[in-house]
Amino acid sequence: MIERETNERVRALAFQLQKKGKVLCGDSFFMKTTEDYFVCSLADGLGSGELAHESSQAISDLVEMHHEENVEQLLIRCNQALKEKRGATVSIFKMAFADQQLSYGSIGNIRFVLYNPAGDFVYPLPVLGYMSGKPQKFKINSYSYQPGAKFIVHSDGLKISAIKSLLRDYDTVEHISDALESYTLDRDDDLTYIVGQIF
Numbered sequence: 429m430i431e432r433e434t435n436e437r438v439r440a441l442a443f444q445l446q447k448k449g450k451v452l453c454g455d456s457f458f459m460k461t462t463e464d465y466f467v468c469s470l471a472d473g474l475g476s477g478e479l480a481h482e483s484s485q486a487i488s489d490l491v492e493m494h495h496e497e498n499v500e501q502l503l504i505r506c507n508q509a510l511k512e513k514r515g516a517t518v519s520i521f522k523m524a525f526a527d528q529q530l531s532y533g534s535i536g537n538i539r540f541v542l543y544n545p546a547g548d549f550v551y552p553l554p555v556l557g558y559m560s561g562k563p564q565k566f567k568i569n570s571y572s573y574q575p576g577a578k579f580i581v582h583s584d585g586l587k588i589s590a591i592k593s594l595l596r597d598y599d600t601v602e603h604i605s606d607a608l609e610s611y612t613l614d615r616d617d618d619l620t621y622i623v624g625q626i627f
C-alpha cells in the first residue's frame with residue numbers, strides 16, 4: 429500500500445505491508461500537511477494481527493482528529509487512549525514550515541532519520557519501552573532543518589543499516605522508495621516507512 433501527501437512545502441510517501449500471512453497490519457501511520465506544518469505519526473502495535481492493529485490505529489485516529497496540537501499534547505492524548513489496549517511503540521513529529529523547526533517525540537523502536545542538505549543528520553536516539561496508558565513523561569526534541577532536507581520514519585519491520593547514505597544519495601522520495609524495495613521483500617514483521625522531502 430502506498431499513500432502520498434504533498435503540497436508546495438513537502439512531498440511525502442508512505443509504504444506499508446503487513447506481515448506475511450496476516451490480513452491486518454499491526455502498524456498504523458497518519459500524515460497530513462497544512463499550509464503551516466507537516467505532521468506524521470507511526471505506531472507499531474505490540475504483537476501482530478487484530479489487537480496490534482487496534483492499538484496502533486487508535487494512535488492514527490487521535491492524531492488525525494487533533495493534528496493542530498503540539499507533539500507533547502498528542503503523545504499524552506495517545507497514551508491515555510491505550511489504557512485498555514495492548515500497547516504500541518509510537519513516534520510523532522511535526523515540521524513547522526515558518527521557522528523550519530522539527531519537533532519529535534517517541535517511545536520504543538520506531539526509527540527516524542533526517543538528512544539536511546548541509547550534510548548533517550538528525551537521528552534521535554530511541555527511548556526504550558512502549559506506550560501502554562501508564563503515566564509517563566515524554567521528551568520532545570527540537571531540531572532545525574533546511575529546505576532540501578529528506579527524512580524517513582520506519583517501523584522495525586524494515587531492517588536496513590545504510591539508511592543514512594540512502595537519504596543522502598537519492599534525490600526524490602520515489603527514488604528512495606525504489607531503493608528500499610528489496611528490503612521489503614523478505615520481511616518477518618509488519619513493515620511501514622514514510623519518506624519525505626522538504627522544499
Ligand SMILES: [Mn+2]
Pocket residue numbers: 472583584585617618
Ligand atoms: Mn514491528
